[in-house]
Amino acid sequence: SAGPRLRLAAALNLLLLLAGAQAPAPSHRLTARDLARLRAALERPFADLQAAFYSIVGLDSLGARVADEKAACNFIKSHVDSSSVDSLFYAAQSIRVLSGCEVTVSNETRELLLAAVSEDSSVTQIFHAVGALNGFGLPLASQEALSALTARLSKEENVLATIQALETASYLSQQADLSGIVEEIEDLVARLDDLGGVYLQFEEGIETTALFVAAAYKLSDHVGTEPAMKEDQIIQLMNAIFSKKNFETLSEAFSVACAAGSLSRNRYHLPVVIVPDGPAAVSHHQPVLKAMTDVMSQPLTQASVKLDYAKSASSKATVLQQTAFALSGDIFELNFMNVKPASGYYDFSISVDGDKRFIANKVELKVKVSTEVGITNVDLSTVDKDQSIAPKTTRVAYPAKAKGSFTADSHQNFALSFQLIDANSGAELIPHQTFVRLHNQKTGQEVVFVAEPDSKNVYKFELDTSERKTEFDSASGTYTLYLIIGDATLENPILWNVADVVIKFPEEDAPSTVQSKNLFVPKPEIQHLFREPEKRPPTVVSNTFTALILSPLLLLLILWIKIGANISNFSFAPSTIVFHLGHAAMLGLMYVYWTQLNMFQTLKYLAILGGVTFLAGNRMLAQKAVKR
Amino acid sequence: AGGSVGSVVRRFLAEYGSGTPSRLKLLDAYLLYVLLTGALQFGYCLGVGTFPFNSFLSGFISAVGSFILGVCLRIQINPQNKGEFQGISPERAFADFLFANTILHLVVINFVG
Numbered sequence: 001s002a003g004p005r006l007r008l009a010a011a012l013n014l015l016l017l018l019a020g021a022q023a024p025a026p027s028h029r030l031t032a033r034d035l036a037r038l039r040a041a042l043e044r045p046f047a048d049l050q051a052a053f054y055s056i057v058g059l060d061s062l063g064a065r066v067a068d069e070k071a072a073c074n075f076i077k078s079h080v081d082s083s084s085v086d087s088l089f090y091a092a093q094s095i096r097v098l099s100g101c102e103v104t105v106s107n108e109t110r111e112l113l114l115a116a117v118s119e120d121s122s123v124t125q126i127f128h129a130v131g132a133l134n135g136f137g138l139p140l141a142s143q144e145a146l147s148a149l150t151a152r153l154s155k156e157e158n159v160l161a162t163i164q165a166l167e168t169a170s171y172l173s174q175q176a177d178l179s180g181i182v183e184e185i186e187d188l189v190a191r192l193d194d195l196g197g198v199y200l201q202f203e204e205g206i207e208t209t210a211l212f213v214a215a216a217y218k219l220s221d222h223v224g225t226e227p228a229m230k231e232d233q234i235i236q237l238m239n240a241i242f243s244k245k246n247f248e249t250l251s252e253a254f255s256v257a258c259a260a261g262s263l264s265r266n267r268y269h270l271p272v273v274i275v276p277d278g279p280a281a282v283s284h285h286q287p288v289l290k291a292m293t294d295v296m297s298q299p300l301t302q303a304s305v306k307l308d309y310a311k312s313a314s315s316k317a318t319v320l321q322q323t324a325f326a327l328s329g330d331i332f333e334l335n336f337m338n339v340k341p342a343s344g345y346y347d348f349s350i351s352v353d354g355d356k357r358f359i360a361n362k363v364e365l366k367v368k369v370s371t372e373v374g375i376t377n378v379d380l381s382t383v384d385k386d387q388s389i390a391p392k393t394t395r396v397a398y399p400a401k402a403k404g405s406f407t408a409d410s411h412q413n414f415a416l417s418f419q420l421i422d423a424n425s426g427a428e429l430i431p432h433q434t435f436v437r438l439h440n441q442k443t444g445q446e447v448v449f450v451a452e453p454d455s456k457n458v459y460k461f462e463l464d465t466s467e468r469k470t471e472f473d474s475a476s477g478t479y480t481l482y483l484i485i486g487d488a489t490l491e492n493p494i495l496w497n498v499a500d501v502v503i504k505f506p507e508e509d510a511p512s513t514v515q516s517k518n519l520f521v522p523k524p525e526i527q528h529l530f531r532e533p534e535k536r537p538p539t540v541v542s543n544t545f546t547a548l549i550l551s552p553l554l555l556l557l558i559l560w561i562k563i564g565a566n567i568s569n570f571s572f573a574p575s576t577i578v579f580h581l582g583h584a585a586m587l588g589l590m591y592v593y594w595t596q597l598n599m600f601q602t603l604k605y606l607a608i609l610g611g612v613t614f615l616a617g618n619r620m621l622a623q624k625a626v627k628r
Numbered sequence: 629a630g631g632s633v634g635s636v637v638r639r640f641l642a643e644y645g646s647g648t649p650s651r652l653k654l655l656d657a658y659l660l661y662v663l664l665t666g667a668l669q670f671g672y673c674l675g676v677g678t679f680p681f682n683s684f685l686s687g688f689i690s691a692v693g694s695f696i697l698g699v700c701l702r703i704q705i706n707p708q709n710k711g712e713f714q715g716i717s718p719e720r721a722f723a724d725f726l727f728a729n730t731i732l733h734l735v736v737i738n739f740v741g
Binding site: 534535536537541542545548549551552553555556559560563564583586590593594599602606610614617618621622624625 | 650653657658661662665669677679680717720722730737738740
């Protein structure tokens with residue numbers, strides 16, 4: 001195979017990558033593994049007639065067949081219950097799919113089914129009856145069925161009933177005016193919930209959403225009208241339905257299978273999947289990206305896949321445009337390396353045409369072009385600080401190691417310069433990682449520096465012992481110098497032991513022991529300093545003062561006696577006694593407040609005592625005033 | 629100069645002793661007591677330290693407040709000031725004094741800690 005190529009696979013069903021400018025990004029699809037899981041979920045042994053129906057019709061939607069059709073037919077014949085409309089529906093629709101399976105229908109059964117198509121039955125009953133009649137090939141008056149359905153639907157306004165009405169209408173003759181039912185599609189679309197702009201689903205769940213998609217396309221194909229769903233709505237519906245990878249119930253698996261089948265086989269909308277085969281990267285060594293074809297459906301070999309443009313992600317310059325992909329087997333290929341792109345990331349815009357049913361057929365991919373790096377013009381030199389001696393330069397070629405060692409100390413610096421080029425094209429490269437690593441052989445210390453390119457894209461690194469002694473902890477010794485080159489677009493990252501460098505730091509700075517910067521040893525303990533209690537005077541002092549403070553009281557008593565406090569007029573009137581007692585109680589309350597109570601309790605007692613004392617005092621003073 | 633101060637003081641004391649009703653003298657003794665108590669507290673605080681500060685403040689404010697209320701009472705019951713306090717009898721003044729003291733000491737006890 002000539003040269004590196006970019007291979008893409010275009011296939012049906014769901015999307016992986018960014019679609020056009022405004023449509024939401026399709027994020028979910030049925031991969032081969034998902035399809036296998038879905039098939040396995042449907043291929044379970046039949047538990048009952050309803051399970052048989054789900055399996056048979058579900059597998060048919062995926063384009064597969066039941067393993068043993070004869071056994072399935074016998075199962076249906078033995079399990080059908082002629083008195084139940086539901087049972088008849090499952091049987092009828094299953095035998096429609098199985099080849100060579102016939103069930104005879106008696107007249108009573110037919111009458112039962114026709115009677116069920118009336119306004120008095122639920123929508124589900126009408127749906128099953130009409131479906132059964134259709135499956136058995138029995139005649140049915142479509143107009144009456146339609147009017148019964150419409151009448152019943154106006155009473156049962158929920159989502160599931162409406163979906164079942166859509167399915168029912170797809171069994172009725174096109175002579176009947178089905179436009180009323182077709183309009184329900186639009187109403188249902190309006191009831192979908194938009195989740196974050198990515199998913200669109202009913203609040204009833206994914207099963208309901210999947211059943212809706214299947215029913216909408218079935219009816220639209222039947223009447224010949226395009227369903228009223230916009231492209232981004234369809235993509236969002238797909239995201240929601242195919243986000244479900246594990247199926248807890250058979251009915252869930254059935255609904256997803258029906259939706260997948262309808263989205264790949266209807267007359268109006270065909271969602272397109274464009275997937276890079278393997279990682280979206282090209283290089284000189286790995287020319288072919290393995291394409292992953294979507295297994296569920298056939299690849300769209302009738303389509304034409306075209307590269308609209310390929311732009312460099314960083315410079316936005318168009319590298320290639322309007323080139324067609326070539327079909328090779330199942331896979332569409334484009335030889336991108338023919339235009340000799342520089343390494344880096346590119347934005348590809350790809351469109352698929354050929355069928356006007358295609359939707360989401362414009363995709364943007366990010367493609368990485370990788371290359372190999374080469375190191376050239378590697379010069380190691382010792383530069384004298386005083387500029388008195390000319391620098392000694394040694395050239396080294398990758399991957400050899402420089403012979404001899406270089407010294408950097410207080411009067412000479414060590415310098416390294418090199419250039420990086422693209423090994424295939426010879427152009428200069430600026431990778432993300434250009435590191436110079438110095439590793440102390442004895443202590444295990446390592447220090448890493450970044451080498452910077454100058455204006456001419458020549459990388460330079462200089463080691464000045466006086467500037468860098470903190471990084472090295474002033475540990476003198478022999479260091480091995482490594483050059484590390486790396487980038488996402490490089491296929492050959494480099495770790496190259498270039499030389500040995502002896503670094504001598506001035507003696508006075510050398511640490512006594514080299515401490516390994518081990519982060520995980522216990523740190524020195526922090527002694528918590530509790531709050532020091534306030535300095536208090538010795539008890540003697542405060543006791544003395546307490547005694548001292550009582551002395552003015554003594555003085556007061558003496559003075560009062562001396563002045564001649566007249567207590568002879570003390571009348572023992574009740575109000576006087578009450579007053580004095582109350583007042584004393586208030587003073588006592590103050591003491592109790594100090595020792596025990598809080599403000600609220602005190603106020604309570606004070607109110608009582610104060611009230612009493614006030615009244616008594618009032619009386620007492622009034623009497624005093626009168627006496628005066 | 630020393631002599632004149634001394635003679636003024638002696639004159640004052642003589643006048644005070646004879647001219648002041650004994651009721652007022654009792655009150656004055658009380659005021660002296662409160663003053664001394666407050667001064668002692670302040671001296672202790674200066675000498676020994678302010679810990680605990682809230683207790684010191686509480687005690688000091690009690691002294692100061694009581695002194696002020698006492699002075700108010702003295703002014704109100706002084707017969708020489710009768711003209712100023714027409715509507716307030718001495719009994720009323722005393723009742724006010726007691727009431728105000730109650731509130732003051734309620735706060736003081738709250739604060740003393």
